[in-house]
Amino acid sequence: MARYLLTRSLMLCLSLLAASLVVFLAIEVVPGDPASYMLGMNAAPDTVAALRDQLGLDEPLAWRYLHWVFGMMRGDFGVSYTYKVPVAGLIADRLALSLPLAGLALALSAALALPLGLIAAARRGKAADAAVMGVAQIGIALPNFWFAMLLVLLFALRWQMLPAGGFPGWSDPVAALRSLILPAVALALPQAAILARVLRSALIETMDQDYIRTARAKGLSRSQALTRHALRNALIPVLTILGMQCAFLIAGAIIIENVFYLPGLGRLIFQAITQRDLIVVESGVMLLVVTVILVSFVTDLAYALVDPRLRRRG
């Protein structure tokens, strides 16, 4: 297990390094001169020079890269050009919304998918299976932002049960949670559909294994064999998808925030793009990418916990 952890951690560091290089190159090298890009074509030369100085653009590229990376490690993400405040604080404020939203959606997706996948696998080929899989087929085809608009139309505007958008802040937790319900449902449902399908086929695959036949032969009922033996072994593909869904949920949350006018990380990044505030975009994107990489690292470790065979392989 120790060797497994070590190689995985080494690969994690390499991935983070490579990803930070990609982000740095895209934001600071591709646009040519970031300072004149941020200020637009009509900027006065001395304004550009001042920004160049503030951003340290006259330093060598390698130095700037290292400065940026080590700054981020210390929690220093630079100062936003439009807001004139440290980016770290800006992002932290927005994460207070985006993280709970993604977490809520992930929990909801798993909570929906688990029973649905189990039912479909247990009733394979029967009406319940067909119904679940039919709904899942439509769920997968739903663009989450459109589904979100429909939810707003029905639950917020027509029936006035939940707020249509905006976020009151965590000082009133009940109101805050209420405003996250519709966004989380919109994010979770399409993901739950995918997850339920994967769980069903993984369960069906394991139900054909010999050890399930043994379990049945010793007197377990079909559903007992399913929940006691098959479920645990079907978890690996489910974990893979769950890990990948974290990436999609993070990306999806950015889009969903636009439907509900939620002041999360996504809105921050989009406003920064419009205002050409590259400093905010750079750190915001880096944060997203780091999250995706960390999640897949944790997923890898989770495999090893679920499947002891993987631990030994290193």
Place this chain on the structure above:
Amino acid sequence: MRPTLLPGLILTAVALGAALLSFVWTPWDPGALAVTQKLQPPSAAHWFGTDHLGRDILSMLMTGARTSLSVALVAVGIGAGIGVPLGLAAAARRGGVVDGVIARLNDLIFAFPALVTAILFTASLGPSAMNAVLAIGIFNIPVFARVARAGALSLWTLDYIRAARVAGKGATRISAEHVLPNIASLLIVQATIQFSLGILAEAGLSYVGLGAQPPTPSWGRMLADAQTFVTLAPHVALFPGFAIVLTVLGLNLLGDGLRDALDPRLKGRLA
């Protein structure tokens, strides 16, 4: 034949047909503004009604289909064109340096969801429809590379590939002449899936303004425009959404049907 193949084919054909037809004919000019006719509900003249600028929604959907389908199609082309050769090369030298490098590259790309790549492109190069194509296409590369590698690996142990090696064929020739044709069905199924995912991704990107730019019609942007008027006239949000759902559903059904038709062993086992 599995029952999903036919409805899948029909839905896909409708979307494709609408896109092609829009080159020669649409009921109205999709760009023609008629503010006096704005937000009309569906009628005999405007089957799907009009939007907030009085444009005919059906005509816009037909021209929008061009954007959605072509973006997704080119993105599949990029993904398969680069990913499949990479996957074949990795399988031919299993466990070697090339295999390792390609695996790490794949991991790196997987860390950049299409939306994040599109944000990077748009932030540094300005908004353009190309950003969406490239962002989705790049994310498709590791998908195809992994499918091609996994499919090819199982073939490399087979006797007829060994025979080809003994006959003196190089790894490149074997990959092209023996491996590729045998994993073609796998790749076609994956292409259908990535095609449908590409349509969803394109809609999302143009919804947030990172995809097709005005005046190019696109389903995602129609929904972004509709958001403000959804209370006044729900149909402006309904029809573009239906277009996306039905097209994606059609492609997914087609993919499922194709998989069963091409690989009878999997019949009914995979959802």
